[in-house]
Amino acid sequence: MPEHRILILDDEPEIGQYVATVAELSGFESTYFSDPDAFFAAITVWPEACAVIDLQMPALDGIEVLRQLSAMKFRRPIVIMSGVDRKVLESARHFAKAHDLEVSDIVSKPARLDELRQIFERLRGSIHLLPTRAELADGIARREFQLHLQPKVRLVRDGEDGLSYVPLGFEGLMRWQSPSRGLVMPDHFIPQIAAAGLGAEFSNHLFDLALNTLKSWNEADIDASLAINLSASDVEDLSLADRLWKRCANAGIDHQRIIIEVTETAAMQHPERALDVLTRLRLRGFLLSLDDFGTGYSSLVQLQRLPFAELKIDRSLISDCTSSEHTRIIVKAIIDLGHNLGLTVVAEGVEDESTLELLQGWSCDLAQGYLLARPLPPERARAWWLAHRNMNGRPVASE
Numbered sequence: 001m002p003e004h005r006i007l008i009l010d011d012e013p014e015i016g017q018y019v020a021t022v023a024e025l026s027g028f029e030s031t032y033f034s035d036p037d038a039f040f041a042a043i044t045v046w047p048e049a050c051a052v053i054d055l056q057m058p059a060l061d062g063i064e065v066l067r068q069l070s071a072m073k074f075r076r077p078i079v080i081m082s083g084v085d086r087k088v089l090e091s092a093r094h095f096a097k098a099h100d101l102e103v104s105d106i107v108s109k110p111a112r113l114d115e116l117r118q119i120f121e122r123l124r125g126s127i128h129l130l131p132t133r134a135e136l137a138d139g140i141a142r143r144e145f146q147l148h149l150q151p152k153v154r155l156v157r158d159g160e161d162g163l164s165y166v167p168l169g170f171e172g173l174m175r176w177q178s179p180s181r182g183l184v185m186p187d188h189f190i191p192q193i194a195a196a197g198l199g200a201e202f203s204n205h206l207f208d209l210a211l212n213t214l215k216s217w218n219e220a221d222i223d224a225s226l227a228i229n230l231s232a233s234d235v236e237d238l239s240l241a242d243r244l245w246k247r248c249a250n251a252g253i254d255h256q257r258i259i260i261e262v263t264e265t266a267a268m269q270h271p272e273r274a275l276d277v278l279t280r281l282r283l284r285g286f287l288l289s290l291d292d293f294g295t296g297y298s299s300l301v302q303l304q305r306l307p308f309a310e311l312k313i314d315r316s317l318i319s320d321c322t323s324s325e326h327t328r329i330i331v332k333a334i335i336d337l338g339h340n341l342g343l344t345v346v347a348e349g350v351e352d353e354s355t356l357e358l359l360q361g362w363s364c365d366l367a368q369g370y371l372l373a374r375p376l377p378p379e380r381a382r383a384w385w386l387a388h389r390n391m392n393g394r395p396v397a398s399e
Contacts, residue, residue, distance in 0.1 A: 004124055005049040008032045009039040009065065010081070011057040015109070019052055019081070022113060026120035036060040043074060048130045050104075050123060055082035055092055063095060070099035075130070075191040077104035077123055081111060098265055100191065100232075131181075131189060133196040139176060140201050147172045147209040149381035151388075152227070152346065152368045155360045167388045169225030171261070171368060172210055173375045190231075199233040207244065210258065211251045213378060218252075222385050227259035227289060232266035236273050241280035255285035259310065263291045271302050282307040289346070294334060304341060311338040315349025315369070322354050332362045339363070 006028040010016035016032040023030040028050075033039040036059055043049070051069070055062030062080065069078070080092050080103055089106040096103045104126075105119045131139075139145060149172055153165035176184035193202050210228050217224060234240055248255050260281060267274050267290060278288055289310035290303070294317045313334055320327035331347075338345040347359050350369030359367060373384055 004127060005029045005031070005046050006052060006120075007039060007042050007046065007049045008052040009036060009057075010034065010052075010054040011059070012054075015054075019111070019116065022116040023052075023120050026117055027124050028120060036065060039065075040068065040072070043069070043072060047074070048076065050077045050079070050127060052079040052081060055080060055084055055088070062092060066092070066096050066099060066101060070096075070101055073195040074101065075195050077102050077127060079103075079105045079107060079119060079123070081107045081109055083109040100194075100265070102191070131178075131192055133198070135178075136189065136193055136196055136198055137201070139178060140198065140205050143205070144177050144179070145202070145205055145209075146175050146177055146377070147206070147213060148175050148375035148377055149173070149213075149226075150368055150375040151373045151381070151384060152225075152366050153372055154366055155356070155364060157360065165367070165372065167224070167385060168366065169227065169257075169259070170381060170385075171227040171229075171375075172206075172213070173229075174206060175375075194231060194233065199231050200237075203230065203234050207247060211247065211253055214253045214257060215251060216378070217382075220382060220386075222382065222389075223257075224385055225257050225259055225287075227261050229261045229263075229291065230266075232263075232269055235262055235266050235277055236270060238273075238277060240277055241284045241286075244281070244286065245284040256287060259287045259289050261289040261291040261312070264293050267306060268302055271306075275306060279307050282309075290343075292348075294330065300337075308343060310344045310346060310366075311341075312346040312348050313364075318347050318349045318355060318359075318369070319351065321358050322352070328358070331359075335359075335362050335364050 004027065006023045008016050008019050008023070008030060010019065010032070011034050013034060016034060020030040020032040031042060033042065036057070053062050053065050062082065078096065078101055080089060080096070082089055086108060089108065093103045093106050104123050107115065107119065149170035151167060152169050152171060154168050156164050156166055174186055176189050178184055193199060206228055210226055214226055245255065248258070262278070267278070282288055287310065288308045289312055290308045291312045292314045293311050294314045313331060317327055317331050321331055335345050344365045346366040346368065347364050348368055350356055350359070350367045350371050352371060356367060356371060376384060
């Protein structure tokens, strides 16, 4: 019996049936629809299913379908197919990402059999069964979610020794140590937590972990900063600033040691509400960082209005710096833009020294990534800091 289901929406029956057949050959249980209403009804019955959608349909085009899937909080992988220009397909992918949808592949029609087989087999191997709301709620209640810590460093040039760094702090990244699933990465539980309406409970747990971490650092004389990621729903919570400030005050934690990271998409989704919430957070002493910059639809006017102190360039841009001239131009322009706005600029996803050399040459302020260290459990993060804090000017080396 197939373990996974896939729902296919295409107004051309021959193509839809062809795609359904190839999906079944790859181990999916597939169902084809030419009617969008029937497709959406099936999504409510099988929310764990993946989807294949065509962009060009007479009744409801693919962008409208993606918009409705986003409204339904659909959180499974989507394959987008169409005979339109490849640039339009890429635009549809960006639209989907901005609406919190996961696009696994884009496919130009007519799709070859071997291409579809590879896509479906890769998809089948990567998807996971959705955790239930009860499972997630139990995981939060039982404190199964853990904070792993990835170092952030300041880039410096130390004479003849070349590129070096100074440790500054960590970004806290949540992991789920599930008794039945093992260690689960955030891509496989964060969207489901939002869809299940557990965002507030999860954020409270995240902040508990952050405060406990900072308390333990105080005891060990570790003066590192700690960045935590808040969701779009957090950014809409008018009580957030007061709530977080009171909890820091009660715990005896300096607010300026906490950097609150907000994604570009979340900050720009409801800019007036974000302006309210983020300005009050800044007034309460928290530092604000705009995460994943370069992947969303931010207005430069909004970027100037919102009270961010830090801008983080998305890893997808950083990873292409050494191979794409266009990407290099974009990254350098973002660094210059950030500096001209008085922002500290951070490069995420740095994985090789050639990329780090480029970033240092462009006067990028901070960096994090696998070249420096992977996200570490708390005890290993503490050991990393103690080993590096008195080694200013240490040559770059992987951890």
